[in-house]
Amino acid sequence: MKLLLTGAGFIIQDFLSFADDLKDKGVELTAITGVVVEKEKMQELADAHGIKELYTDYDQALAKTSADTVYIGVPNFLHYSFAKKALAAGKNVICEKPFTVKYAEFKELKELALKKGLVLVEAITNQYLTNYKELKDEVKSLGPVKIVSMNYSQYSHRYDAFKKGKILPVFDPKKGGGALMDLNIYNIHFLVGLFGMPKTVKYMANITRGVDTSGILVLDYGKFKAVSIAAKDTQAPITSTIEGEDGSIIVNGPANVMDSWDLYHITDLVKHVDDKVYPHRMYEEFVDFAQIVDNHDMAKVEEMLNHSDEVMQVVQKAVDDAGLELE
Known part of the structure; x- marks a missing residue:
């Protein structure tokens, strides 16, 4: 897999922090x-990781690169167009979460990829950990599930600027910002990956300046309910x-990291599971x-696209229920 990386922001830099360890797995940073x-920042990253091709125009990059796969790590609102x-x-395309801001955009991409026989997958960590x-295998040992509760509350270092009126992409409704798209998306993937589509979706949001x-x-699965905060x-302890x-x-910890988990029978700890393959x-x-x-x-592409399809349906229902106007 020969990668074309898009942008030089946090997620691309985070990926590059361990990407050299992927070279023996067939990943080439092209x-x-x-x-x-x-x-300037891209040149620093290219020099540090042996990336030979550098472009300042996306259309030109797509036309000239020898890469076969694009890793899209730009802000949410650009995912669809990129x-x-x-x-x-x-x-081929690896797209960061959320796949798109709107479900209709995702459906269009899905249809296009399958029609052309191209790989299109969402970079959503927990599904692969x-x-x-x-x-997933252990959930069946719990008997009938009754309640699922998740909390991913993390005070943003950009929130203080937001309160002062400075709107950065993560808090900009016109750029697909907000807690649902940024943090709750991990919880939704976690839930849909385990239980599939809920019967109903309710999103009670604290909205300021449209975000x-x-x-x-709240996801109602009929025989059980799931609450995802x-x-x-x-800021609060992050757990599910x-x-x-x-x-x-x-x-223990956020759903995108899945650091470890504990199985209990009533109040007795049965086992602690931490089978991480790699630190990142x-x-x-x-x-x-x-x-x-x-x-x-x-x-496998169709399997993962069908999973992302259900997630995007939940997201769209939540957006509509809360009356959010994301662009």
Whole structure:
């Protein structure tokens, strides 16, 4: 898999912090593209990681690069346009979460990728983590699930600026900002990956200047209920609990990291699970992405797109229920 990286922001820098360890897994850092003001930073990253191609124009990058796959790490509101251009250029696409701001945009990308036989996957860490896969197998031991509660409350270092009137992308409704898209999206992937589509979706959001700075998402699965809290304006211990008639599972830390989890029978700790393959949360997904691309595994692509489809439906229902106007 030969990667074209988009942008030089936090997520790309975070990826590059461990990307050299992916080289023996078939991942080649081929190119990087961004805007002109990012050129100096991109050059630093390129020099540090042996990236030979550097572009300051995305269209030119797609036309000239020898990369076969585009990793989209730009702000949320650009995911759709960047992915669409990449697919049109015949490139495979790995798109950061959330896939798109609107469900209709995702559906268009999904149809285009499958029609052209191109890989299109969402970079959503928890679905690929060993700790999460093992938790999925263990949930059945809990008996009938009754309650799931999740909390990802993390005070944003950009929130103080927001209160003073400075609107950065993460708090800009016109750029797909807000707690639902930034933090609760991990919880939604966690829940949908375990239980599929809920029967109903309710999103009670705290909205300031058109953006949800925090909110409570309630998913009704019929026989059990799930509550998912995410906040960028408060701080609290980050944890998730799955409660069944025969036991419970407590996830330690955020759903995108899946650091470890504990299985309880009533109040007795049965086992502690921490089977991380690699310290960085993104490593396992990119190992899988390389295999998917190199093997042109379209069955896996369809499986993951169907998962993302359900997630995007939940997101759209939450947006509509809260009356958010994301662009």
